[in-house]
Amino acid sequence: MKSQWKPPKGPNVKVNFDAVFKPNLLQSWLGFVIKNKAGLVLGSGVRRNTYVATAFSAEALACVQALEFAMKMGFQHIEMEGDSRTTIVKAQKWALDRPEIGIHIEEIKRLATKFHFIYFQYVDTEANGVAHTIAKAGFPLTENHFWVEEVPKSAMEVVNRDRWLLGFPD
Template structure:
């Protein structure tokens, strides 16, 4: 997952890299970068559940968020509600792993987040992706 400003971009793929769904969600006026990143995780998990995915590897370029999600320590930061929600949601999957991915490894979600900047409404695609992000998906699959 990648965000631009406070907008969320999510792409859900299968183990072969095929797109199962994608979305962008304008997140409004979230003042904290870390809260926006954690909210992106929650949106990603929710969308994966709605698509019926039961084995998930959630990737984010926010090392802080991923570290807090993987930690067994009770988080006392302002992210605590988001982290607790995400960890609770993770229990609904057969398996759910959180993984840090550098920003350049998250270009599809970043592109979707940029598309969300121009929209006032959430937009979802099932088994599809907006044409503006298609070339990035194809490039990812070649790697």
């Protein structure tokens, strides 16, 4: 059985994030989406980052930037999900980390203190489909794009699939 996106619990919103890393360019493109318990999109974005050294850094930076967007939108109860087990595990621990991702992990932890409730969880790429699709669509964009209550056209099919699997109409 394939895994699927699951709605947040209670008053929480769910923030899914992902990154596409191009080592030959030292660049990454991140995608994120914020959804409510009905699977409706509250916000999303795609962003290009330069001078990114590793795939681990790209994923951690995607988490940071998704948290920043959720904060700017005023959400206080969030469940963070990503398909980078390293980022999720390190965000849950209070130990120092290697320099190339340590700065991003420390920023995740700093931002996490600004929310009333925050929970980090690893999911596979299938359950992280909307964020993954947005990140993939970001390459080769050179501009950042952010949406309120929308996603890029390329991700709408995945949003609708997630809602259909939960039993919500289109």
